[in-house]
Amino acid sequence: MSAWAEWFTAQRAEREEAGLQRTLRPRAADEQVIDLASNDYLGLSAHPEVRRAAADAALTWGAGSAASRLVTGTTTLHAELERELAEFTGHEAALVLSTGYHANLSAVTALAGKDALIVSDAHVHASLIDAARLSRASIEVVAHNDVAAVRSALASSGKRAIVLTESVFSVLGDAAPLAELAGACADHDALLLVDEAHGLGVRGAGGRGLVHQLGLARHPNVVVTATLSKSLGAMGGAVLGCPDLVDHLINRARPFIFDTALAPPAAAGALAALRQLRSDPALPRRVHHRGERLAARLRVPGSAGAVLSVPMPAPQVAVAAQAEALAEGVRVGCFRPPSVPDDVSRLRITTQAGPDEQRWNEAVEILARVIEEHRSQQ
Structure with a gap:
């Protein structure tokens, strides 16, 4: 047995012993x-209109986009999806990527750098953790939802700073204090990056997200990332903000520049799901109603999402x-x-x-x- 085979065997044995295999x-x-x-919070992945849109796109455009978006991978479907997603969430512009993971990697690495400070909530998703590491910025991890700790980190840095959080956290289901965090960032001229992966489609009027619900969609210190693979039932990711932000990402975000574009069937499916959500604003209310009943039955705290x-x-x-x-x-x-x-x-x-x-x-x-x-x- 080779040294690598022995190592794999030992690693698996450790995981099995700990119940982590x-x-x-x-x-x-x-x-x-x-x-x-x-x-698939809203059940839209299997919705007949969403399935039909994805199938029609495959027949029209093919199974894949065949290139990066800066070559020939951008289709009219991508442009439609970006326009309608930005309009729905209250932002000026959007940039669609192949995954939500890529959206976070692109936003953080293109906006930070070795001269910047990243202040990261201790509970953020692995994609934001990886993005912070890849950015080469200085990183300070603060206690979960601790606005005072964020303010302290920003006050003592003296660097261009970005604060990372989620609107609704993916493990505990609790919400971030976004209004307070946006205020802290505005006071220190920092940027607040909010991952709306678990807020889009669930929070806010008609599922427009917690950022929109709190009136922060066009806040000059707020940038939003999102995924199309949860409430919208497809796959892909997006960064939402001002046109200057999108222009910067198109030119500087390596996970966007060098990745094959989101496949047309996925883009069409996400667009159809977004239109279904817009036409049926009761869907998010059903999720919350069922969540409240289930939490009470299981004797656990309710969820923000x-x-x-x-x-x-x-x-x-x-x-x-x-x-x-x-x-x-x-x-x-x-x-x-x-x-x-x-x-x-x-x-x-x-x-x-x-x-x-x-x-x-x-x-x-x-x-x-x-x-x-x-x-x-x-």
């Missing part, structure tokens, strides 16, 4: 499981509860270290507008029973 589990298109692990976090006593218990729920027909997420910021293993359940009322109620009862059984192991 992960595997890929392919799902079938016709499975009957109620999927509350996905981020669509994510319910259910702490479990150990990684092995969380995995066992997830497996039992799946065996009974409900898929939920399972977050374990190092994917969680506080080292607490938990089930992650997404409340969704898609399932009909009967199937939703079935899922709630199954989860309540399974979780209560496994909580008793504490």
